[in-house]
Amino acid sequence: MEMKELLEMGKEISLLGKFMTLASWDMETETPEGGMAGLGEMMEYLSGLYYAKATDPALKAGLEELSTQELSVRDAAIVRKMKESFDRMAKIPQDEYMTYQAILSRSQNIWAKAKRENNFELFKDTLKEIVYYEKKFAGYNQTTEKSLYDVMLNQFEKGFTTEKLDEFFGLLKAEIVPMLKKIQESGIDYKKPYEGKIDADVQEKYNKKLAEYIGFDLSRGVIKRSEHPFTTNLNSDDVRFTNHYYEDKMESALFSTIHEGGHGMYEQGVAKELDHTAVAGGASMGVHESQSRFYENLVGRSASFWTPIFADLNKAYNLNMNLEDFMNYINRAEASLIRTEADELTYPLHIMIRYEIEQMLFKDEITVEQLPEVWNQKVKEFLGIDVPSDAQGVLQDVHWSGGMFGYFPSYAIGSAIASQIMAAMKKEMDVDQLLLQSELKTIGAFLDHHIHQHGAIYTTDELLNMMMGESFNPQYYVDYLKDKYTKLYHLN
Amino acid sequence: MEMKELLEMGKEISLLGKFMTLASWDMETETPEGGMAGLGEMMEYLSGLYYAKATDPALKAGLEELSTQELSVRDAAIVRKMKESFDRMAKIPQDEYMTYQAILSRSQNIWAKAKRENNFELFKDTLKEIVYYEKKFAGYNQTTEKSLYDVMLNQFEKGFTTEKLDEFFGLLKAEIVPMLKKIQESGIDYKKPYEGKIDADVQEKYNKKLAEYIGFDLSRGVIKRSEHPFTTNLNSDDVRFTNHYYEDKMESALFSTIHEGGHGMYEQGVAKELDHTAVAGGASMGVHESQSRFYENLVGRSASFWTPIFADLNKAYNLNMNLEDFMNYINRAEASLIRTEADELTYPLHIMIRYEIEQMLFKDEITVEQLPEVWNQKVKEFLGIDVPSDAQGVLQDVHWSGGMFGYFPSYAIGSAIASQIMAAMKKEMDVDQLLLQSELKTIGAFLDHHIHQHGAIYTTDELLNMMMGESFNPQYYVDYLKDKYTKLYHLN
Structure with missing residues (x-):
């Protein structure tokens, strides 16, 4: 051929x-x-x-x-x-594949209803079927991997085995848990810097402008609303993401725009000639998340980013916030229930909870029925808080209803890669100065050049080595978190 | 089998x-x-x-x-x-079919650009290709039909040959043209009953309520925006239509809602068991248009319809219109350029223009190049007005860019059927009284029972006979127009 x-x-x-x-x-x-x-x-x-x-x-x-x-x-x-x-x-027989697809075509609605009604029972049997098929399919594909869960991980992040992830999460946990304790003891509590509600239509209008400001091309993209923000694409000239506008917390949509915009710019930046080839998407889910988290956290939570546009934000939302109060609020660290709303410091703890639970499930150490109970225990263990309802607990994430077990670690890997990329970028340019001058294009061009255009031609480590002569190294991420939160909470 | x-x-x-x-x-x-x-x-x-x-x-x-x-x-x-x-x-070879589909997948954008830029040249070559393939395909399918154009007509409206349509349009022309002349000589000129602009978002909100008011089920339907209003569906539980909100003429969207809502309620009313069968849609395009025009004109342009909701309309749009002025304005007759905005009386003349031009094209009496010239001549002949631009002339309609030659007569047939249905309905119920009492459900139930539920199982004449023991009879339509405009313009 x-x-x-x-x-x-x-x-x-x-x-x-x-x-x-x-x-x-x-x-x-x-x-x-x-x-x-x-x-x-x-x-x-x-x-x-x-x-x-x-x-x-x-x-x-x-x-x-x-x-x-x-x-x-x-x-x-x-x-x-x-x-x-x-x-x-x-390796999967056609009838099993189709039966499973039929389950998946219904499962998201079943999960959404269960979450809406705070009733795990409604989702339990469907989730059992999903776990059954995911395990079965992983079994068909288990070759050199040590465990079924390693097969799951390998789908999303090649080379990131449980062994490697245990090491990564171990390093993170050792740094974050004591730091979070110190923060809780510091007595500092950064308050919400505005009151009242911001109309969803007003937010939508501003967020479209914000997406364009960071570099998302609306002539080759669409932004719509959905229950949970996500990004998808039909090709590199048709990239789509969604947002959800909560009227009582306008910052939620701002950071969804910057996060999904990061995913979207990745897809828009993949070389056109790769469209509809097997290397059309991102290099891995971790690299994809590195782009969204690079924009969301390293760009979008910096004062340099907001300084030139803060007056616009206040004007658009008819507010009178102080920049410092806003910065403190959007960077505050506190143990909370919902992963997607977690701050940068506690976010990896949410990932570790899921990572440990998924491993237990794939090792048959727990059943689907036990998930709510185990979930609540883990949240207590990692974050020190009680889970008041399954809707805010085990039912909060969409992933399992789509069979996406083994995906969550990519979020943490992505955060780590983002810090590593920022280190490489800072060797070439004054990132803060560029942000202050609204020169987002220069930042986008660096990412296009080193990451986006290549699609999935290279692995994560190949991309990082080509960019900075170094493989995946989570130390950049750990250093970044330590530095940031030590300053923010005046620790030591 | x-x-x-x-x-x-x-x-x-x-x-x-x-x-x-x-x-x-x-x-x-x-x-x-x-x-x-x-x-x-x-x-x-x-x-x-x-x-x-x-x-x-x-x-x-x-x-x-x-x-x-x-x-x-x-x-x-x-x-x-x-x-x-x-x-x-x-009968169509696969390669020709696919080549033609590829042309059609691009043609609508080419037409839209030509219309936007008022430049027929941009669309000419594509239109030539479309006409070439439509003629070719009609040739493959010409069996008992007398002409290629009869083949085209037969696709949309079985039994309505050029012979039958010539008779129908002849009857209409004989009545309408002299009446329009009398109206123009009457000196009566009904003025627009409001000033200023109505925000598109405000219109969208009100029109969704209006759609529900007439009986369109939004739990099984979607309403969105597009350049030109249209209705489509994925099945009888997922029916979608669009609207376009002109800020300086809010009545345009109102009647699009009622018109497309009529199409939409037809699709929503087809028996669920017919989904994905060959009889899932409407009985014919004419019967489909009979439902949209029944609602748009016979229901939506009546004082009984607006009386119970007129205060709401004024309130929603922050206006202070008088009902009588509004009724006179939305029912006024005047020669105009754009078919979709034409009044009930002059509308059939717009159809006749297209009917005659399409016949000439399919008989090779004119070429695609000559279309703008012939168009302008026909508009002068039928409506007595000059066409200032191709955008308002030969480029105004979407149909030809989709290869839909032979479709236009269905609009006039639909208007005629609508009047016939109204006659049957009035034998069973007091329609004006129902409208005054906001009892749109009873009207919808009659249409569901006699028309909608059957999908395309029966032909137009079979449906009419089952409902009222009579085949297609355009006299109801002619009588309706004569009666309505004689009263409105105090003729005779």
Whole structure:
């Protein structure tokens, strides 16, 4: 098989997959309540066509032939990625794949209802089915990995085994837990710097401007509303993200814009020629999260970022906040229940809770029924607080309803990579000065050059080495957190 | 082949088609400028899969087998409709079909740009290609029809040949043209009853309430914005329409809501069990338009409809209109350039212009290049006015960019059917009294019972006969127009 022919087959698989993406996007942002079942039926049908294309024996033969040939770096990466996908999917029998897709097409609504009604029972049986299939599929794909959970992790973050993650989280825990204790003992409590509600339409208008300000291209992108913010794309010229506007906490949408905008700019920056190839997306979920967290935390929570636009924000929301109060508030650290609203310091603790629970689940040390109980114990252990309801506990995240076990560590990995990238960037430019001058473009260009354009051609470590001659190193992240929170809370 | 198996094949074809519907919906309402090409590429690919499914030889064999069997009325209609679709599509070679789909996936944007820039030249070559393929495909399908244009008409409105339409339009023209002359000589000129602009967001909010008021179910429907209002659906529980909010003429959106709402309630009222069968949609385009025009004109332009909600309208838009002035204004008759904004009396003249031009085009009496010139001549002939620009002339309608030649007569047929339905309804209930009491549900129930629930199982004439023992009869429409405008302009 010629490479050209393989690219054509890959494109067909991608185009079918993008119809699924479009249907999901519609379900999250547009489909009326009555239409959910109909969209689910459409997706179930298309998943059968997708499976047939993705496991076509001609594709297997072509991939094997091309694996032995001398190829460009790009083409070799495409063949490798396609081979991995093929092997993963072909091991799953078609009927099991389709049954599982049908479950997934319904599960998100079931979870959403259970969360809305604070009733884990409503979600329990569906979650059991999901865990059953995820374990079964992981079993089909367990080769060199030590455990089923390592298979799960490997899907999202190659090379990040439980062994490596235990080390990473161990380092973090040793630094964060004592620091959080000191902060709690400091007596400092940064207050919310505004009162009253900000109308959702007003927020939406301002947040679109903010997205453009940081560099998200709205002529090649869409921003809509959904229950939970997320980013997706149909190709690099059609990247979409959502937001949710809480009228009593306007900062939530601001940081969702900056976070999802970071994901979106990554997708918009991938070289156009990679569209509909196996290397079209980000290098890994961790690298993807590194971009969103780079913008959200390292850019978006800095005074240099807000200084030139703070008067605009006050004006748009008809407020009269003081910049220092705002900075202290959006950077404050406190143990809280909801991961997506957690501050930078306690955020990794939320990830560790999920990481430990998922491992226990995949080792059969706990059952799905025990999840609420175990969840509440872990929250007490890591954050020292009681969970008042499952809606604010085990039901809070969307991931499990989509079968995404093993994904959460990517958030922490991404935060660590973001700090590492910032260190590399600061060697080349005065980032604070650029922010003060609203020169977000220069920052975006650095990321485009070193990260975005390459899509998934290179691994995480290859990208980092190309950029700064160093592999993944979480010490940058630990140093950053220590420095930031020591100053903010006048510790030592 | 068993009927069950045929239904399964039909459902697969429908599900694929609904993904095309979803992609179109997205292109009209959401896709960013940069993403248009990508969506077009997705649709082109899927059209190939659709063609393969829709022309599967096993389907042909099954249809032939089932055509000879005793079936229920519903199943016989499904077999007949599927056979017609199969025969029509199978005659077109796949490469021509796909080439044409690729043209159509781009043509709407090209037309929109040409209209925006008032430049027919930009659209000319694409329109030539569309006409070329439509003629070619009609040629493949010309069997008993007298002319290529009859083939076109037959797609949208079975039984309505040029012969029958000439008679219908002849009757209308003989009545309307002299009446319009008298109105112009009457010296009566009903003025716009308000000044200033109404914010689009305010209009959107009110129009959603209005849609619900007339009976459109938002738990099984969506209303969004687009350049031109239209209605579509994924199934009977997911019906979607759009609107466009002009700030200086708020009445435009009101009547679009009532018009598209009429289409939408038709789709929502089709029996659920018909979803994804060949009889899932409306009985014909004319019957579909009869529902939209029934609501828009016979309900929505009546004083009985507005009386109970007029204070709400004034309040929502912060206006102080007088009901009588409003009624006179929304019912005034005057020759104008734009079909979609035309009043009830001059509307059919706009249709006749298109009907005559399309016939000339399909008889090769004129070329695509000559369209602007011929258009302007016809407008002068029928309406007595000069066309100042192609944007307000030959480029105004979306239909030709989608290859929909032969569709326009359905609008006039629909208006005629609407009057006929109203006559039948008035035999059973006091429609004005129901409107005054906001009892729109009773009106909707009549239409659901006699029209909506049946989908496309029956033909137009069968539906009318079942309802009132009479076939299509345009005299009701002519009488209605004469009566209405004689009173409104104090004629005779």
